[in-house]
Amino acid sequence: MSEKGFEPKIVGFLCYWCSYTAADLAGISRLKYPPNIRIIRVMCSSRVDPVFIIKALLDGADGVLVAGCKPGDCHYQKGNYYARRKVALTKKILESLGLEPERVMLSWVPASEAPKFAEVVKEFTERIRKLGPNPMKERVFV
Amino acid sequence: MALGVIYTGEPEAAIKDFVKLLMKHKDIQGAVIPVKMEREGSYAFVFTKSPEVVDKSSPIAPVMPVQGARVLSKLTKRKPLTKPAVAVLKPCEVRAARELSKINQVCMESFITVSFDCPGVYPTKSFLKNADALEEEFKKGLKGLSVSGVRPLCESCTYFTGEFADFEVQFAGINEVRIIARSQRAEAILKGLGKAEEVEERDKKAIEAVLEARKKAKEALKTEFAEKVSTPEKLLSVLSSCINCHNCRSVCPICFCRECFFDSDSLKTPPHLYLERASRKGGLRFMPDTLLFHLGRMNHMSLSCVSCGTCEDACPNMVPVSRLFALVSERTRAIFDYVPGIDDRPSPFLEYREEELEEYEMPYYEARS
Amino acid sequence: MADKEFTPKVFYALCAWCGSGGSETAGAYWLKYPENVRPFRVMCTGALDSAYVLRALIEGADGVAVSGCHPGDCHYNIGNFRARRRIAVMKEILNTFGIDGDRVWLRWVAHGEGKKLADTATEFTEHIKKKGPSPLKRWDT
């Protein structure tokens, strides 16, 4: 599966208050992380509908990262708890479709922890690189 | 005589070659064509720019789970394509697309349509149960346009040639495959490709037997099937398995609304009105408004119905929707002598004459004392 | 069916100009017609959606009469020509299923023609009385 020169395409849904700010900070701090991630800003990780994740995977993303505030830190008090449930559900759906649930990752990245953000991205990219390209994107019928 | 190209060999191969040829034209981008899904299963339309996908395609698919006109509508409802694409369609799909183009739901300029002698298609459900064997049988019966077990509406379809497309593919009743340009645009494309030949028109007699058989089936539909729904009681028993899912409406190429009136808030009345209705009718079946939906849809759409049969295919409970529609639309269209998809006139509901239809008015020549 | 007991319920769609005018004229002259006629006002016969007629036939009306301006007299010039086409289609559909298109009547009535309107209401009620209750007035529609 794993090809030489395979560059995974990763979609990252980042919550506005924590993870997106962390990504901001990472930029300001000139921290390096892989360029494979395409960031989409959402107000809260709970805004990430499972449909978004599946749509991204069906349309050619190799992995999807959902990142938000730490449990208890959510700007909206309880959004990230819902996000956690949604991601868990999505993983189960992918599993039953025969797609690796590892292609979806949920991570808590607080606003101040820019290095953690860079680390998460690096780690996830590597994980996907190992998994190889998403088999869905080559198929005409999805 | 007409302008065209002649191929030898199997019709499907000829169509694929022809589509690839068209795709080489500088003013054409891509093709919309049915392709068999990868594992055992059904067929679907693919919009592709790649000749390899065309190679894998099945232009004359034995089933029609999605009506091609819906595909064209989806592609061009909002804006035309930057350059036209080739679209390989069954005759009923061409007619539906032409009908839709009159009301701005399909941009015909965006497609070079190719259509062919159609043997009909299997009901999707029975096909899926026994795909391999049926596919084999379909291939065998293709050239003679005699495939047994196709949908009842296909059996009685009398507009089964591709003459209303830009390119008509003829193979039934003749040895070779003749592809004939049926529009000025098509002729220009052939000339542009340097492929235009003078091709002889097929003798009408070559397909006369098929036409006769179809006409007979149509008559039977009009008598035998009509008898099955000839009274309100019979009609309601035919509709008794309808679960109001409105699948028939969602797959219909002609039902172009974004939201159907019969799904809208208009029919969602307050609870006490359900009670009023129940008390005057002795009860109220749920889901309600089944008959209203079907008769209402006939009022809206029977004049434009091309009798493609997709609705019946989509029905989970075997309601003969398409035959009901065909039966009705045969009669309603006759009022205006209108054939959807073939007539260039707009829908009869958009026109009127000052003097007509007096037989539908109630005269009043004598006052009551 | 106890025929003697049967008083049909008639749904009478009237355009806002001539049809309604006709019924006002009938009122002005104190012309009597059966009580079970339910007037239903639309702006123009051309604005009478087929769904309304069907709804009435299914939900309790035994017949539907439609009256609007005479051809050429339409307040909106041509609305009644379009209405005529719609009603023709409707009747054909009903006939196909033996529901009887004759349960739907189209008759032009001008503003002044109060007698014609009252006559129509009476005549249509009698006509429907002969036909019996609407076969669509059932619980399983």
Place this chain on the structure above:
Amino acid sequence: MAESTVLVYGTNLAGYRAAYTLAKMGYKTVLLNRGSYVDQFKNQALAQLPLDFCWACGHMPQRLFIGLGALQVFYNAEVLSVEGEPGNFTVKVRKRDQYVNNLACTECEACIRACPIEVETENGKRKAIYVIPEIAWENIFMIDEEHCTKCKKCEEVCPTKCLAVERPTEEVELKVGAIILALEYEEPTEEDLEKFAYSHPNVVKNSDLARRSLLTNFVKNSLARPSDGKIAKKIAVIATPQYNDREFESYNTTVSAVYRAYKIKEIYPEAEVVLFMRDFRGYGKGHYRWFERALEKGVRLVRAEDVRVKASEAKKRSKDNPVVVYSEKGKENEESFELVILVTGQKAPSGMEKIAKVFGVEADEHGFCRVKPFTAGETNVDGVYAIGEFTGPKGNPEIVWEGYGAATEIRRFLGDKNFAPSPPPPLRNVSGEPVKVGVFICSCFGEFNRFLDLEALKEKVAKIPGVAHVEIIKGCCTPPTMKDTAEKIKASGVNRVVLAVCTPLQKLLKYRRTVMMAGLNPLLSEFLRLREDVIRVHEDKDKMLEKAYALIYGGVEKVKRAVAEPPPAGKIKSGVIVLGGGAAGLETARLLAERGVQVYLVEKGKELGGLARNLTKDLEGDDIKSHLESLVKAVEENERIKVFKGYELVELEGTAGRYFGMIENKEEGQSVALEAGAIVLATGAQEFKPDGLYGYGETDRVMTQSELERAIAEGKVNAKKVVMIQCVGSRNKARPYCSRVCCSHALKNAIDLAEKGAEVTILYRDLNTYGFKEDYRKIAEEKGVKFIRFDGSNYPKLVSKDPLKIEVETTEGEKLELEADLLALSVGIVPNPDNKKLSELLKFNLDPDGFFDSDANACPFEEAIKRLMKPFELSTKGIFAVGLAHSPRSYTEALLTAKDAAGKILTFITKPQLPPPNAMYVSAVRESKCTGCGMCVTVCPYYARSIDEERKIAVVTPYLCDSCGACLVACPSEAAYLRDARGEMMIPYIDALLV
């Protein structure tokens, strides 16, 4: 300072239309009715409609504008004296108010019940106070002065005190800026119709017949013989003015005659119908069609030279059959009929002498009011106009045009505008409130209690889910009751209103006003007719209660889901593009510019004047040449008119109210962009060239009538024997219309030549000498001009070119050979060959003959009464065809079409938008449902809808919408909807109505 109010004396349609137009332009009008109610003096449209149409809408403008305050009507009015000058007339009027003020009357009929006097009449018994039976569409109460004892019992019981048994005759003094005389049509009297034994019971006037069948339309029972009530089977229809010198033939006579004959055969095919008529003079193609249809149906046509009716006993009780005595082909015949229908003509206005004395106007030789040529009714007195049938027999369209024309011309005498509709009261925002429906049941001051148990009804209604309040009210159609009801609505705190009342057709504005006075948008209300739908038309009290309940239930369910949308607004551009610089175009441009409108006059050629430059004078001898010259001068000197010579329209976008056009001068390579609110099509027409017919083009002794006119003017004609052939190239398959000017043209030349001693013979099919033009036929006959009729299927033939010899077979079957020195061909008018291109550019349909007919674009049904009654202003797409672009017309008539168009344009061009509440009811688009299919655009009769190509959805131009609802039916998903009849309101309405 000049006065701004206009006095209209008389109630003909032109007068009504002038009052309407003035109100729309912003001027008040006082209308003087000589009678005591609206239709007592019948005007041409109401007395003599060619076809059986209901004419109820004829009075709509009056009711509307009285309601709005633009129009004041005085009844039993007479003008005593007029003093002053244009702009400042003082008019002394004697008037007596109606016994019952119909605007304040609730029509409860308490007065009728209170009246102790019973009167026996032809139609049965009635009280001394009664409702006028002939006016079916309105309840007009009248007191029979002869029988009334003035006991005043009616006055005592009248709840609104709108009734007074004694109304004093008053004299009032009015200050007005201008005066319009619009006196009505007069039908021949019994005495005038003596020749036709009109006093015999079975001889009836067509107009009486039509009026009698108003309640039923014309049906078989209408043919009941007055003598014994038997349905007549053998019927004669006579076009009387052609055989009677005591009446003038009106525009409608022959058309009415053929229509009546046709109609009898339709409803009673076994009847034998004989039609007596000399010439058929219907000059529209639609009218000609009726002629052919009648013959197809089996009507026997007798082109008799003379007709009279004799009856052995011409008395009202006579039972014998009247006998028609007629001469045909020189032979006298007699035939007896069961029923004789007289299609009568028009008489000169009676009392003209007095009017002439009071107003200073003059009578012409026929006894009608004389007006100046080329004007819309200008009399010899400045500031006094005379319009409609008061000035002579004329067509219904011309009458309407004169109304607009006079209103336009008369504005120059008036001061500042003095009328604007009052703004609506402030409305409460109810969005967010829970729905609370209030039902207000009218008792009509307790009258309804007599028929219906209102308390029981109230109790029943209160149980309907969602009804928060039920109340019985006294009424809401008089100012105090309206105020009272509005307060009750307010106090109840409801936000949806159902008014169970009476006749919304007549009282709609009052109900809307009541709801608005309560602070609610009228879209949140529904008005039901308790009276017309329940109380008056039924008998069984229980069933009535049930029905009333069902109606209210329906109304409640309907308003529950009503939404108060704010009235939309749309802007109108202020300029006008006039295409074509012929007489009609020039006149429109002049009138508009003189009234402050910017005009762009676009002329394709190098010179202004058009086809009229070939004319010197008309049949009546009026000087066309100098009139045209002064018109050109007026246009060229007006600084509000920008003239573009050598330019053509090349592009046009937009719709009524906002057009963007591009004009181009191809020679100079120049183009100019123009913006306008309306477009005037004055592109003219051409004379038919009869190449190859009768040797035309081969010898110079064969020429057309206009070539002959020029030759006469240049003194080049010295022929001794002249033959003229009418209808050359007209009224055939290719051009199935009558050009109406050619007969006059021939007569004009024939008289000129006859005066010079030439022997002139006119070969004709039907001599269309409409109006007073018949006089000139008589003059011609006196001067020795011979008239020979031939049949349309058998035209004269040219048998020799040198000498010119013409063979003709007369309708009597006689073959004649005529020798001539000169042959003149009367050719028709053919449409401008550019019309087709122009129609595509404007997206404006041509009529089947290739002319532009604005009314046909708004209302294609040719015989439609709407063409006459309804002011098509914006529903013509804001495009107005005038002059010969519209139809073949004489110079005078072409100018009239121009004045009409100018008047129509002036009613809207200066307005930014339509005032509410009309605009509240227009159709709208649910954008989330719309797919841009364009079906609503196609079906919209007012061009009010278009597709926004960017968003692919339909959009509405609100000031063009008349809320007919065609769009919502065309749209299967009801993405198009009417604001007061949304789908989600209608289905529950139906469910509840069928309770």
